[in-house]
Amino acid sequence: TPIPATSQVTTPVTHFGFPLGTDRRLASAEAIEQYFTQVSTQTDRVKLLDLGPTTDGHRTIAAAISAPENIRNLDQIRAANARLADPRSLPPDDARRLARTQKVIVAIGASIHATEVGGTQAAAELLYELASSTDPNTLAVLQNVVIVLIPSMNPDGQRLVTDWYEKYKGTA
DSSP: OOTTTTTOOOHHHHHSSSSSTOOOOOOHHHHHHHHHHHHHOOTTTTTEEEEOOOTTSSEEEEEEEEEEEEEHHHHHHHHHHHHHHOGGSSHHHHHHHHHHHHHEEEEOOOOOSSHHHHHHHHHHHHHHHHOOOOHHHHHHHHHEEEEEEEEOOHHHHHHHHHHHHHHHOOOO
16 A cells, blocks of 8 residues: 555654764765665655675665656656667657657765765655655655655675764764
């Protein structure tokens, strides 16, 4: 059963126990993955995507964020964009028609290098804002755009850095 976008979405501070960006505090890769999973169960604006395993066998995830009707039609949106991706396979008139009627896809890779922890931390805040906002401008964007938010392109590296930081924080 779809969950309405107006359902209560857990705030990052409630989930993580501190405001993200707080000095000397980092959310772990596991906690960020759990937050993305939790939000996807609390709103019909978000669908969790599994991008495949990492070298160390962890998940690489993304959140598709959009208006509820776009989330329900992700397969059709993806198929239309795949057709548009190769102009050799589509007559020009069909390509123009599809381009006029399709949603824009915006992919955000929050970080790629292990030590780029800020983007991954901020991704949870962005997810919350897009999943819970009632602002008319945000809602209008979500009607026309599918955002694919990838909190980390390198979850193994995120784990290494946040685990190392927590182990050595406060030491010489």
